[in-house]
Amino acid sequence: QVQLVESGGGLVKPGGSLRLSCTASGFALSEYYMSWIRQAPGKGLEWISYISSSGTAMLHADSVKGRFTVSRDNAKNSLYLQLHSLRPEDTAVYFCARESRGAYFQFEQWGQGTLVTVSS
């Protein structure tokens, strides 16, 4: 069964750091482009990061550039998002998403999400 499971969320103070993980099962992560997408409470969806299948190419939204870094370990079937210099407006549920083969930014499989709360 194809599944993505995020972990690592929690309560952090402004200026703090967190590392989110996304573990894939039922398929080889190495064959897919992946993205992180977040959703603030009661709000819409915001794409924040992309990483190529090999991990050599990465993109980040302007809102997180220089503060967040996406990475992956295909041997562990895992995707990561390192969050630094967190702000209250980063409070959101963070989803990892698998992109369809041959179609950039078409999110065919999502994890259940992990909640990050930035508050003093």
Add this chain to the structure above:
Amino acid sequence: DIQMTQSPSSLSASVGDRVTITCRASETIRDSLNWYQQKPGKAPNLLIYAASNLQSGVPSRFSGNGSGTDFTVTISSLQPEDFATYYCQQSYGTPPTFGGGTKVE
């Protein structure tokens, strides 16, 4: 960035109704438009990709149309499990961007 505008932001409908949601892009995106359904507390689920293609496992009462800047998703006969929020998303430009959502209640 390409702006995606959905209308309406919410709508009230009954089981059996035909429901149509509109999405407009701020510039042409050809057919690079995807639709997602999201239920409370759950992750979004891909319904339609490339404007008019039904994702595997999605009921045939869902259909998508459009190209360029104007797109629609239609539910031909609303079922109880279809009450949810729907999002459009363009995959033409970087960054990919989402519409604000349409809540069907």
